[in-house]
Amino acid sequence: MVNADPQVGEMLSKVLDPDEWEIGYASNNTAALTAAQVQPFDLLVIGEKTSGSEDIDLLRKIRRLHTPTRVIILTDESHLPR
Numbered sequence: 680m681v682n683a684d685p686q687v688g689e690m691l692s693k694v695l696d697p698d699e700w701e702i703g704y705a706s707n708n709t710a711a712l713t714a715a716q717v718q719p720f721d722l723l724v725i726g727e728k729t730s731g732s733e734d735i736d737l738l739r740k741i742r743r744l745h746t747p748t749r750v751i752i753l754t755d756e757s758h759l760p761r
Contacts, residue, residue: 680702680703680704680705680723680724680725680726681704681705681706681707681708681710681711681723681724681725681726681737682705682706682707682708682725682726682728683704683724683725683726683727683728683753684726684727684753687724687726687753688702688704691724700721703720708725708733708734708736708737711723711725711737711741712737712740712741715741715744715745715748716744719744719745719747719748720741720745720748721747721748721749722748722749722750722751723741723748723749723750723751724750724751724753725737725738725750725751725752725753725754726753727753727754731752731754734752734754735752737750738750738752
């Protein structure tokens with residue numbers, strides 16, 4: 680999880696089976712990309728504290744590293760690139 684609200688992390692930890700999923704946290708997109716270079720992720724959840732364009736850029740970089748990584752970007756419409 681990148682820069683996500685603590686409530687989102689808490690909810691995901693309740694929903695995802697800890698025997699199947701390991702939840703990691705990154706404080707920003709740069710830290711998430713660095714972590715992804717070391718270990719691939721099955722799912723990346725990006726919080727609403729960054730701009731949509733920054734998140735799309737991270738998505739592109741992650742996909743170049745590990746094509747099957749799924750990404751969920753939590754944002755409102757005002758942050759999406761036009």
